[in-house]
Amino acid sequence: QELVSVSRHWGRDPLMLVPLMVDYTHWLGQTTDCNSTLPDQVAVYGALARRSHVPIHAMVPYDPLRAVFWQSGKHDRFPTPEFDPLDLARRAVTDHGFVGLKLYPPMGFQASGNSNKDADYPDLVIKALQPKGTLGTRLDQAMLRAIDLCIELDVPMLAHANNTLAAGKGYGRRADPHFWIKALNQKPGLRLCLAHAGHFCWQEADPPTNTPNRQTSWEWAIGRYLQDHPDSHLYIDISYFS
Secondary structure, three states, X not given: OHHHHHHHHOOOOOOOEOOEOOOXXXXXXXOOOOOOOHHHHHHHHHHHHHHOOOOEOOEEEOOXXXXXXXXXXXXXXOOOOOOOHHHHHHHHHHHOOOOEEEEOHHHOOOOOOOOOOHHHOOHHHHHHHOOOOOHHHHHHHHHHHHHHHHHHHOOOEEEEOXXXXXXXXXXXXXXXXXXXXXXXXXXXXXXXXXXXXXXXXXXXXXXXXXXXXXXXXXXXXXXXXXXXXXXXOEEEOOOOOO
């Protein structure tokens, strides 16, 4: 109610509020047992959605690394109860008024083509998972399961797509739209919004041959895909467009 009141004071009347939740826990190796869990927060947003005069429809966090831990049966890394993020996403959409999934690749994962080198991931993650050497493949599988869920439920993904706020050295580049475009080529039914979208200063991972250097930035990669696929469901958040 306060957020709506402040927005109206600025002369803007909100039509809908879309809180974006993020799950950092497994990448940072940090949690707390003195505050509400993510499943609890999902339920609270559902309650708010039912009672608010201004529609509230949040986006539920999905972390493929948490999915890997869950699928591996590693449920005791933290004192707080572990949960299946895919199951939480399904319940959030079907029971609590959520409108999609929120992902944060700069924590350390890519939308597709994740590395199979253990050295490319946090040491504490590799140590906690065991056995070694399969994390990249399992992250890819966890991403595909989430994309399939979005297509099944007809809801979008929204992903941080700027080389900022990374959890490790070079992790910000894992938000590169190149990896999302590969995922879209594999799963063209996905509706996807790439947030923040670059700043024209980061070169995509594998630009087309003979592409002029000025046309290899993340924004150019997104624009090129949109131009070549006018019927796609790829969207770009232009609030950071530079």
